[in-house]
Amino acid sequence: MQKVVKQEMMALAGDQAVAYAVKQSDVDVVAAYPITPQTIIVEKFSEYVADGEVETEFVCVESEHSAMAASISASATGARAFTATASAGLALMHEMLFVASGCRAPVVMAVANRALSAPLNIHGDHSDSMAQRDSGWIQMYAENAQEAYDSIIQAFQIAENLDVLLPVMVGLDGFTLSHTLENVEALPDEVVKEFVGVRKFPNVLTHAGKTAPFKLDPANPMTMGPIALQNYYFEFKRQQEEAMTNALNVIQQVNSDYAKISGRSYGNGLVEGYCLEDAEVAAICLGSTAGTMKTVVDDLRQDGVKAGLLKLRTFRPLPVEAIRSALENVKAVAVMDKCMSFGGNGGPVFHEVRHLLYDVASRPYVVNYIYGLGGRDTSPSELRSIYENLQSILQAGRVETPIQYLGLRD
């Protein structure tokens, strides 16, 4: 049995914590383009490169589209590749995100979540990564700088698992996490290096008819991402879906393996319940809001309210069974979205959570709260009002306004 190792307590902003995790994860290639609020990640990492602290090839590209293209190419040759972006940068990558997942390139990317223009806004919300939810990438969201650090290290293990082979994006809330200095316990370099290990490859059949590792290598010529029309395209897509299903188990396994060395775990890796065992009213949210919400739940519990929280750590693949079982006894649920799906009758997390509850025996009331767009701060008292509304819904026995806007000017 492995023992939890001694760790160094550091003061790091979320972006710095990500850069530090990448530094320790034995990454071969980083290709990135700076954009606020992600800039500190690549700035800090390029310092590591310049100071000779890593042997990583740092590729300065002219755009995010190229950053992703370079990351995919590097990954195809067998390299471990990382990039980071936010907002418009992620939007510019859109086309290439599908190429990464379709080529089964296990690229890891940090997204310092930021609003999309217009109007121009550099602050945090989830519009950027939610817009990429169907791109075939695994999506995880961090609650604090510590979880951002831990999740990046775990992401390589998840992405490169042979049952998965999918790219992973780790979201950290722009400014609220990316630029806030916090305590981060960092594992020793050699422990991280051993944890992430050396990249493995499945064996595939080459053009020459022999088996070889699935990577571009002149010794074993093969094609990646070639044309596949009506004959095979559909099968490729079905395989990606299967990989997503496999990821549900792999994420849980990596979460528990990581807990053995670090002493830290995040629920089962997919979702993290807080005071849910006997909760009657509960909220579901992603990212840094979960931390504030825990303090609100503590206060409500002191006042005798049976309140709980479900933090959705992994959004893709959607942990359907984990969410259903966590909410089994909850009577009213508030789903929080830091993002809008214009004309879509609520936010994306709301859609999916309400959808997966359709098949359960006794459905809870479900209400959507859209909040914090463009980095608008959400106070504990505003969050508390969500639970008060859930209690009124229980009393009234119906949901009057299913989609609510929290902290919006009248």
Next chain:
Amino acid sequence: MKDITEVRWHGRGGQGSWTASEVLARTAIYEGKYIQSFPEFGPERMGAPVTAFTRISTRPIRIHCAVYEPDIVVVLDPTLLKTVPVTSGVNENGIIIINSADEPAKVRKTLKTEKGKLWTIPATQIALKILGMPITNTAMLGTVARATKLVSLETIELILKERFRPDLAEKNFAVINEAYSEAKQE
């Protein structure tokens, strides 16, 4: 019982509010505490009013939002008293620290609250005398150390040496020491 101490810094862009918030946080982490330090994420321009925050706790900090009910308010620039609601959210046990050459009793009249324990410090004068520049953040930090006993002067000195050039660290520590002894309580 609140287990987090929340500090709100008010200054103008260029006076080092975020740096003060960060040095306080780094000092506290060195002393084994959990911290957060962040600026108000607005547009920052030289001379415009800015806000920064520090949270210090003996336990991991989970909350991630602005500070609405600060335990300690620090005002780096006295001209802000007229334009910014610096005492917003301060309660009876709060501590208000203001850069002013005036006695606390006189400054109290310009405040919009009777709440909180008030301290004053002629930070601009001390900064001009020792640094030759009206950068008041370290004088305010010295007063915070005196008024709150949140962190020790010894650790602040260590952190300054880590973060600044040796000559700057030395001068700023002289500022902190003078502020520590000159601070006046209401």
